[in-house]
Amino acid sequence: MTHYIALLRGVNVGGITVKSAELRSLFEDLGFDEVRTVLASGNVVFAATTRPAASGSLKRRIEQALRDRFGYDAWIVLVTAEQVERVIDAFPFDASDAARQPWVVFGSDEGVLDELVASAREPDPDVDPIARGDGVIYWNPAKGTTTQTPFAKLLAKPSFKPTTTNRNLRTLRKLLA
Numbered sequence: 749m750t751h752y753i754a755l756l757r758g759v760n761v762g763g764i765t766v767k768s769a770e771l772r773s774l775f776e777d778l779g780f781d782e783v784r785t786v787l788a789s790g791n792v793v794f795a796a797t798t799r800p801a802a803s804g805s806l807k808r809r810i811e812q813a814l815r816d817r818f819g820y821d822a823w824i825v826l827v828t829a830e831q832v833e834r835v836i837d838a839f840p841f842d843a844s845d846a847a848r849q850p851w852v853v854f855g856s857d858e859g860v861l862d863e864l865v866a867s868a869r870e871p872d873p874d875v876d877p878i879a880r881g882d883g884v885i886y887w888n889p890a891k892g893t894t895t896q897t898p899f900a901k902l903l904a905k906p907s908f909k910p911t912t913t914n915r916n917l918r919t920l921r922k923l924l925a
Contacts, residue, residue, distance in 0.1 A: 749781065749795040751829040752803070753923050754810055755854055756790025756822065757913040764820045766790065774817050778810065786923050791915075793829070793923055800828055807856065823910045825854040829924060831883065836920050840879045841888035843917050849894055850917040853885040853903065857911040861885055864908060868899050876900075887914070 754775075758764055768785040771792060775783040780794040798806045807826040814822035827835075835852055843850040855861040865880050876899040879886045889897050895904075903912065915923075 749797060750800060751782070751793065751795050752806075753827050753829060753832055754790075754792040754794070755825045755827065755913045755915060756792070756814070757824065757909060758790075758820075764818070766814075766818050770817075774813055775810075778813055787919060789919070790913075791919065791923055803828075823913075825856045825911070825913050827854060827883070832920055832924060835881065835884050836917060836924070838881055838886075839917060840881070840886050841877055845888075847890060848888045849891050851887040851889070851894070851914050852881075852917065852920060853887055853912055853914040855883060855885070855912045858883065860908060860911045864902065864912070867902055871899055 756766075768788060772783050772785050775792050775794050780796050782793070782795040784793050785791060786793060796806065803826050807824060810826070811822045811824055814820070814824070839850060839852070841848065841850060853861070853864070861880070861884070865878065865885060868876070868878060871878050875889065875893070876897045877888045878899055887899060889900065894900055903914070
C-alpha cells in the first residue's frame with residue numbers, strides 16, 4: 749500500500765463547497781483505504797495499492813470522480829506521504845520566523861513549475877523569497893502579504909490553476925500526523 753495525499757485546488761472558496769464527510773465518502777467509494785480529510789481546504793490522505801509510477805491515471809480517476817459527484821472542474825495535485833515528508837525536510841527558509849508564512853507550491857507538471865519560476869524573474873528576496881525544489885516551489889512571504897506580492901499575483905493567474913496548489917507547512921505537518 750502507498751499512502752497518498754490528494755491536494756484539491758479551489759474547494760470551499762468561490763462558491764465550490766465540498767463537505768469533508770462527502771469528500772471522505774467519495775474516496776472510500778473509489779475503494780481507497782485509511783481515508784481521512786484534514787481541514788476544510790481540500791486535503792485527503794488515503795492508502796491505495798496503485799504504485800506511484802501509475803499515479804497519473806489515479807489522479808485522473810480522482811479528478812473525474814470529483815467532477816461527477818460535486819459538479820465542478822476539479823484539479824488535484826497527487827503526492828505520496830513520503831514526498832510530503834521530503835518537501836517539509838527540504839524547506840530552505842527559516843520556517844520558525846513568526847513574521848513569515850512558510851508556503852509550498854505543489855505542481856503536477858514540472859514544466860509549469862519551471863515556467864512559474866521563470867515568470868517570477870528576479871523576485872525580491874525580502875518580499876517574495878522563492879526557491880525551486882523537487883516537484884515544488886518554496887515560498888516564504890511576510891505574513892499578511894500572500895495575496896499581494898508579485899509572486900502571489902503570478903500564482904493566481906488562471907494558466908497555473910489546473911496544475912498547482914499551495915499549502916502552508918503547518919498544514920503539511922498535519923497531513924502527516
